[in-house]
Amino acid sequence: MTRRGLSRRRRRLRLIVLAAAVLALVSVGVWLVAGRTVVPGVTAGMNPIRYKSEIARVAGRYDLDPYLVAAVARTESGFNPAAVSKVGAVGVMQIMPTTATWIIQLDSWKGKAHPDLKSASDNLELGACYLAFLLREFHQSVSAAVAAYNAGQGAVSDWLAGIADRGSNATAELALSDIPFGETRAFVQRVEHYRTLFRQVHPDAFAAVPTRARVALGLGGV
Numbered sequence: 297m298t299r300r301g302l303s304r305r306r307r308r309l310r311l312i313v314l315a316a317a318v319l320a321l322v323s324v325g326v327w328l329v330a331g332r333t334v335v336p337g338v339t340a341g342m343n344p345i346r347y348k349s350e351i352a353r354v355a356g357r358y359d360l361d362p363y364l365v366a367a368v369a370r371t372e373s374g375f376n377p378a379a380v381s382k383v384g385a386v387g388v389m390q391i392m393p394t395t396a397t398w399i400i401q402l403d404s405w406k407g408k409a410h411p412d413l414k415s416a417s418d419n420l421e422l423g424a425c426y427l428a429f430l431l432r433e434f435h436q437s438v439s440a441a442v443a444a445y446n447a448g449q450g451a452v453s454d455w456l457a458g459i460a461d462r463g464s465n466a467t468a469e470l471a472l473s474d475i476p477f478g479e480t481r482a483f484v485q486r487v488e489h490y491r492t493l494f495r496q497v498h499p500d501a502f503a504a505v506p507t508r509a510r511v512a513l514g515l516g517g518v
Contacts, residue, residue: 340497343490346375347388350417352502354424357406360431362502364438365424367490368445371483372423377416386413389423399426439484440470446483447475 345351345366355362372390373379385392391399391413399405399422407425411418427441433449434440434456444452455474475481494501 339493343493343497345370345494345498345501347416347420348501350420353417354421355502357421358404358424358428360424360428361491363491363494364442364487365420365427366494366501367487368423368427368442369420370490370494371486375416377414377419387419388416389419389426391419391422391426395426396422399429402429404429434470437469439472439488442484442487443470443475443480447477447480451477451480 347369348366351362351365351369354360355365369375369388372385373388375388377388379388379390380386381390383392393413396411396413400407400409400411402425405425407421408418411422413419413422427445430441430444430449431438434444434452440452440456443455452470455476456470459474472481472484475484
């Protein structure tokens with residue numbers, strides 16, 4: 297082989313090695329973003345929890361797992377307070393204006409008389425109050441409460457009542473296979489994914505949650 301031929305072959309080999317390295321890096325990045333591979337520091341940086349103090353505050357007020365609130369906010373809006381859906385849901389927790397009006401009339405509501413849906417703090421409080429209500433309605437079943445947050449209480453009640461082997465037992469956990477709406481199944485999966493991921497890569501994110509709530513939620517007391 298001539299010197300020129302060897303040079304071309306080396307350049308081609310270098311390009312192949314470089315392409316393989318880029319492909320490997322892209323693959324690792326995809327797995328990190330998906331949370332399938334956890335690299336300390338890196339995964340946390342790629343999956344931040346925004347509004348930690350606000351989430352800690354509302355989680356403490358409504359006795360909620362702050363990681364659940366954070367996971368719903370991440371799934372609903374990517375923590376974007378300016379997000380508005382096609383159907384008119386607003387803010388970090390994607391609250392419909394009509395739902396907000398209903399929430400503030402609940403006995404459990406502890407926020408402002410006139411919350412601002414575009415305020416991250418007010419929106420998180422509305423979402424937290426609603427989540428706490430749904431958990432009570434569905435006997436602390438997280439899967440049912442999260443599904444209802446997306447699809448509505450009536451739909452989830454119908455699904456639970458229609459499960460043949462459970463009859464009308466509303467205390468049963470709602471399995472993904474019991475959810476007929478693809479969008480709601482995906483929503484529940486994503487919320488649980490982020491809840492687990494956030495707990496894993498941000499174990500000390502919610503030290504500000506009041507001690508009583510921390511103990512009740514299994515976050516450890518001080």
